[in-house]
Amino acid sequence: MRDKIVETLIAAVRLGKPRAIARLITLVENSEEAAKTAVFHLHPHTGRAHIIGITGSPGAGKSTLVNEIAKAARKQNDRVAIIAVDPTSPFTGGALLGDRVRMRELAGDKGVFIRSMASRGSLGGLSAAVTAVLTILDAANFDIILLETVGAGQAEVEIAAVAHTTLVVEAPGMGDDIQSIKAGILEIADILIVNKADRAGAARTTEQLRTMLRFGEQKAWPVPVLETIAVAPTAKTGVAQVMEKITAHHHHLQTTDEGAERAKTRIRWQVEQLLHRRLLKMSQRAEIEALWDGLITAVFHHQTDPYTAANQVFTKIIHEG
Numbered sequence: 001m002r003d004k005i006v007e008t009l010i011a012a013v014r015l016g017k018p019r020a021i022a023r024l025i026t027l028v029e030n031s032e033e034a035a036k037t038a039v040f041h042l043h044p045h046t047g048r049a050h051i052i053g054i055t056g057s058p059g060a061g062k063s064t065l066v067n068e069i070a071k072a073a074r075k076q077n078d079r080v081a082i083i084a085v086d087p088t089s090p091f092t093g094g095a096l097l098g099d100r101v102r103m104r105e106l107a108g109d110k111g112v113f114i115r116s117m118a119s120r121g122s123l124g125g126l127s128a129a130v131t132a133v134l135t136i137l138d139a140a141n142f143d144i145i146l147l148e149t150v151g152a153g154q155a156e157v158e159i160a161a162v163a164h165t166t167l168v169v170e171a172p173g174m175g176d177d178i179q180s181i182k183a184g185i186l187e188i189a190d191i192l193i194v195n196k197a198d199r200a201g202a203a204r205t206t207e208q209l210r211t212m213l214r215f216g217e218q219k220a221w222p223v224p225v226l227e228t229i230a231v232a233p234t235a236k237t238g239v240a241q242v243m244e245k246i247t248a249h250h251h252h253l254q255t256t257d258e259g260a261e262r263a264k265t266r267i268r269w270q271v272e273q274l275l276h277r278r279l280l281k282m283s284q285r286a287e288i289e290a291l292w293d294g295l296i297t298a299v300f301h302h303q304t305d306p307y308t309a310a311n312q313v314f315t316k317i318i319h320e321g
Ligand SMILES: Nc1nc2c(ncn2[C@@H]2O[C@H](COP(=O)(O)OP(=O)(O)O)[C@@H](O)[C@H]2O)c(=O)[nH]1
Pocket: 057, 058, 059, 060, 061, 062, 063, 064, 065, 096, 097, 098, 099, 195, 196, 197, 198, 199, 228, 229, 230, 231, 232
């Protein structure tokens, strides 16, 4: 039944119909079966969109900058989709300021699709849903997909792994203690942005970041550090440079082996995530669930150990298919 609905929606999605896109996204967010069907049918029609991940500390100005990037992309006649993922607040009541501005400035433009996603606490489920949503948007012929995530820990590092180009946005002041910009975050950056360049200390933050990145100068893609003022009402300082670097990075991926290599790394990661979830689900099936109590009690009383327990669950999964 649901499969039928999904299949009907798929045809409309491929024509870029916003209502169908929104409905299919809701379905894949709520049902893994729907995600499976949608991805099965749509994956062959993907590979065209440039997926740009935007991450960094809360309040750095990601949403504001994403709006400016979207507007600049629209001027180039690109169709733009924006996905805001907020793993920290499962039930985002009202949209945050940057997101409200976004709605006001961009809603109504038929070339822009905006959506926010909450994690509902399960990271594995979130990344699977994000993958399905990106597949839908790519197949719906968006040229650029902007994926905004909150920069806090493993979540956004993993989500940034689905992007072709990752922008890490920071603001001065956060740079006082530059160590607070986690090394992991710097590693995933293809373009580093010091937003709020109108604030004191911006030049110092930029300099510190450039110093930290210096050892990477020999790389085929040296990570640029750009300053932006995303809220400047007149000249949108730095946004044009960001657009140039986004285009240059896309070109870099397409003209070197790096694009294909990274794509394969992403595919491996995505398939592993699905496998992981499937195994976990199997371990929670009723027949196996019966084993758990005994195992937990046995480990608790030191009659067996966690490795042996895991092995017993695994053996049972294998034998019961
Ligand atoms: N002074 C200044 N404020 C900015 C700039 N960019 C964004 N902001 C403000 O910073 C706050 C947080 O912005 P938002 O885009 O929601 O940040 P996010 O949490 O990273 O998405 C908002 O009040 C913005 O208006 C900037 O370049 N300069």
